Amino acid sequence: MILPGETKLLIHLAQRVVVRRWTQQKLKTLALLLVVALGVSVFLSIGLTNRAAINSFSSFTGVVAGESQYYVRSTIGSLDLADARSVRTALIKTEASLFPTLEMMASVEMAESQENYKLIGVDFLASASHLYRTSQANRELQGSRIENMGVFDYLAQGNSLFAPSSVASRHQWQAGDDILFNLGSEQIEFRYSGEIPLIASDANSELPLLVMDLYALARLADRVGQIDRIDITLPSELRTQSYLEKVSNLLEQANPGNWVIESNAERIKTGSAMTLALRSNLRALSALSLLIAFLLVFQALDSSVSQRREEIASLRSLGVTVRQIRLLWLLEAAVIGALGGVAGIALASLTARFFSGMVNETVNALYYFTADDTLDYAYGEIGLAWVTAIAASILAGWFPARAASLTPPAQLLKKNALLGQARRAIFGKIAVLTGVLGAAAYFLPPLPAPNGHGAPIGGYISALAANACAISIGCFAMESLPLCLAPLARRYKSFLIGLSRFRKPVARHRLALGSVTVAVGMTAAMVVLIGSFEKTVTSWLEQVIHADVYVRSKQSQSAEAKNAISKEIAQAITSETQVEDSATISRFSINIYGLDTFINGYDTDYLIRKPHLSWIGSPPDNLESMKTGESAIISESFQERFNVGIGDSIDISTVLGEKTLRIIGIQSDFGNESGSLGVDQIVLEKWTARDDAQGIALHLKSDVDLEAFVSDLETRYPALEISPNRVLKDQATAIFHQTFAITYALEGVGLFISVIGLGAMLFSLTLERRVEISALLRLGMSRASLASVGITEALALSALGIVLGIMLGLVQGWILIYVVNKQAFGWTLSLSIPWNSLLLLGFATLLAGLFVSWRISWWSSGLPAQQEE
Structure with a gap:
């Protein structure tokens, strides 16, 4: 907490210390904010797309019937007209409007593909009655572009169809056009009659949706007498708790035993529960990307402490207290999080659309139809992302702030000392403790989840503990790198100098190692999971798909x-x-x-x-x-x-x-x-x-x-999809890879941020070693040899991080297959380790590290000896 009177001092110090440093290192500061923004944008994008997937479950109904208060459907198959009469009889003394609904999928053949739409049949007479009863009798069907036609005119046509303006304009439909659709097992000609007749004024009119009369659709689709769902809507003034309970009780009393009666909230929960496992796993992956980004914040603030140790010591000598210096560094961390969070929120408007298409494809293949790219920029999701960014930045800045506050005035004399050194033994203890925690969490039973499966909380804890254990092992082993690579160091002086820097590694070494380890571990784990999944599914397909030809609707x-x-x-x-x-x-x-x-x-x-x-x-x-x-x-x-x-x-x-x-x-x-x-x-x-x-x-x-x-x-x-055995297997495999497309993208973001962290580590340490670099140049070391010093340091750290990351990936892959996947999805997979893919991952990461380190090391080797920071 900031004490009275400290605010003015902290603002002054921030202007003189923090802002001055940021203006001196504009590019570095900008790069740090952009990395934070990228991590926040990924985290927010997944939150927004998850929310959109939930909303799309009921958004199609909202266009036609507005917000319904109750829904009635059959426990198995469809309702029939007798069920509709029973619901009407049960609610005859209420002001409820009933919308019997039939839902199908229809597609239009394009030049090289087909576009799928949800085709909803709704009782036009019931809709007209609802408009009349809600004092909207003079309203025409919203959006209709056919003049002088009423409800009965549309009914008389028998194949009238309405579409959103976006769909009509894309296909260049004009009112009165006849359009050929694939519907079930037949191709049927519909007449486009105008834009969708909206009942809800706030409904999303850009959905991939088509609407026509219920009974016309039932006749054309050979589903006469069948109803998929009955939507029940009440006038807004009667949507009180007591009236809702009255309607619910009447429906329950009339239930013959084969109705499912859901309130609007319960229906939303149904859609949410269906995608719970997918959304949870995507959120976890996006959180790992955010974690890697804030390891970079930790690294940048630690670099700031090390580079400004003399300035901090001067402030101590001038009477600035330990507490005030700590608050100053935490303030800088919070501002980084706040600014990076704002930039991330802005960037999410682009990244969310990128991820939205991938999530829609996965939800469409595994759960329910959705092609709605409309994103609801909910304040809750935005606020969560922004607060998370600030909180994570403050947490990342805590230890650098503590190190800054403990800087004594006497440190003015230790110009070459590097901060951030820690006792090696503590990392060994952390590795043991987190290893034991991970092993214990592995056996925890899942928590009950709304979708009937389990929430694999033990698996998540075990995976998180494995990350901490791997990083701790790396921090412990880092000081042994000079000894392990001694034969190489004895042959080349530049290697000797580069490796010698691990004898007393600083915090930035460990943070860069941690980011590489986590990113490679996350990617390797998904490589193992996907490889095992692919092997299992391929073997399964070989057994279950054995007929010569398969026929299904398009x-x-x-x-x-x-x-x-x-x-x-x-x-x-x-x-x-x-x-x-x-x-x-x-x-x-x-x-x-x-x-x-x-x-x-x-x-x-x-x-x-x-x-x-x-x-x-x-x-x-x-x-x-x-x-x-x-x-x-x-x-x-x-x-x-x-x-x-x-x-x-x-x-x-x-x-x-x-x-x-x-x-x-x-x-x-x-x-x-x-x-x-x-x-x-x-x-x-x-x-x-x-x-x-x-x-x-x-x-x-x-x-x-x-x-x-x-x-x-x-x-x-x-209208039918006729697939030979081989083609169907290829289609199934393509859908399999499609469902993992978003996973590949999240892995790429994590690896990118980790490589940036490696470059930031090398950049900051190079600036601190200007005196050492100048001395080596005066002793006759060539620019190429000097650059190889930095390259050796970066590659040794990268190699250690890659080895630990792949080992971590194998452990996390095991956890994903036998704990998370089993508890969240209920599938048993056969473990398969794609060594070629893992080696390629390691080589690609090492190559990226080599490129970044070479660019920075070559640049630093050419800096003038007396150049100021």
Whole structure:
């Protein structure tokens, strides 16, 4: 705390000491602020994109129905018109407006690709009624560009479709144009009728969204009588707690047992829980990048203390107290954090858009459809990033501030002393303590998480402790570098001088080593995780993808896609004369014990006839029992989420009542972390009243020309994705690498900052050694030899950091695979160490260190001997 009367003194000292130094070293100060800004921007960008991913879960509904207070959906499959009547009857005496909704995915063929859109069918009559009841009867459908047409005119057309202005302008659609869309298993022509008729004035009108009448969409998509969800909206004046409770109670009383009733807050939590593991891991990676950036702040402030030791001693002699000097350095650290944080917030407007696309692709592939690039610059996220930047800077500046405050006046006589030296033994003790902590945390059980999996708090603590342990080992081993490289030092004087600087290393040596170790360790850990994941998934794909051809809707790339292949088309394809054997699979969302997952309908005879699932443990020998509707198989993630195993029973709610299923087998499935429950397809048809298929597997006769067969199907069924075995495997592998794209980017940021830290260390120490450099030049050492001194110092430190980083990466990779991944996602991976990638990582980092050190060392060797700092 600053005492009364100290503020004026601190401001004066800051102007005379801090600001003067910053103006003298403009480039160095600017570089430091930019590095801090980069770390903050990455941290904030991940926070903003995570927030956008959560918001996009319900943003599509908000465009059409405004903010709904309750949502009703089925525990399995779809609702029907009888459910809609029951909800209406239950709320008949309330002022609630009901919006029955049907959701599909539609795509438009582009020149070289296709664009996917969420197509929402909403009851136009209900929308018009809502406008009337909320005193908006005179409002036209917002955005409509067709004159003199009302709701009934649009209904009469039967295929009227609305789109955001951004979508219409990109495709150059004009009102009245007929547009061909891929919808499920067919291509259907829609008529563009204008911009989306917004009900909510604050809704995002730039979403990849299409809207049409519910019943028209149901007829065109062969889903007559089906409803995906009912949105319930109340007038703003009735959204009191008591009225909301009244509506909730009425809905619960009318619930036949197969409804999921969610408030708006609960629905947002559902979307948040689905992506929890992904968001947590991305936040952890971004925090590591921020940590590396603030190690550089620590290094810069330590350099400042060392370079200004005489000035500090003078201030002490003039009566400035120990406490005031400490506050001065902490003030400088806070200002660095504040300014770097502001710059980082500004930079995040660019980096967030870069990361947003990657996060959207991952969320789209694993969870639900989102292509919304709109970022909500929430004050909470911005404030968190800025406060984190200031707090981290103050923490980074604490030890330099302490060193500055302990500088005695007598140090005026020790012009060549370097500050920041620490006892070697303390690092050995820290290494042992953090090693024990990491080992103990490894065995901690996960905390319960909203998504049904666990929060791997023990894994995170263990990984953090491993970082501290590796850095401590490096700090302990650094003083042994001259001894280990003695044969090389005896042959070259420049090597001898460069290595001699590790006999009494200063804090900046350790900080630079720490940043390299952490960055390489983070990258190496992800290399091990990705390599193990790729090996496991590739092996899994080889086993489960064994048919010759696979057929699915072109919109099925999204995990949320509800587009299916109609029974008629599926039967026509499987009846082709070239087909020897075939099977279809059905897939629906299901809510079990309050958690959303998937239920798959398998052709049981095909599972027995063509064994292809990858089983954990022994394959079940009683698959035939699935036909009775009393047995089921589950995926490994399902087992982890619901804590069930072979022999256990699980209850599900269907339109036919409660069903109890006995688990007879567990399969490996890396499609998503929600898990899946597998039952017989015919049984599932009875429970859902749906006979469409999500996919078709075809085994061709031996004499069939594969390419000709695929080409023929593509011509006759242009709305379907017809993939040969090899192509489907390649697509799966591409999606796998796509989901890790953001990880690669975060690793690159961390490595970049660590190399900058290495250069900053060498730069600051070079300036402090001007007297030593001048003496060596006078003794006849050439400029090249002098430059090699700095290069030796940097490369030795880099090499140590790389070796420790790769070892740290192996440890963290083990933790990620067997603790974090298992507890957060429920997947078991086979460990695979890609040594070639690790060696390439080490070589690339060493090469970057060589380049930076050569540039700085060559520059410093040419400085005039008497040049001022």
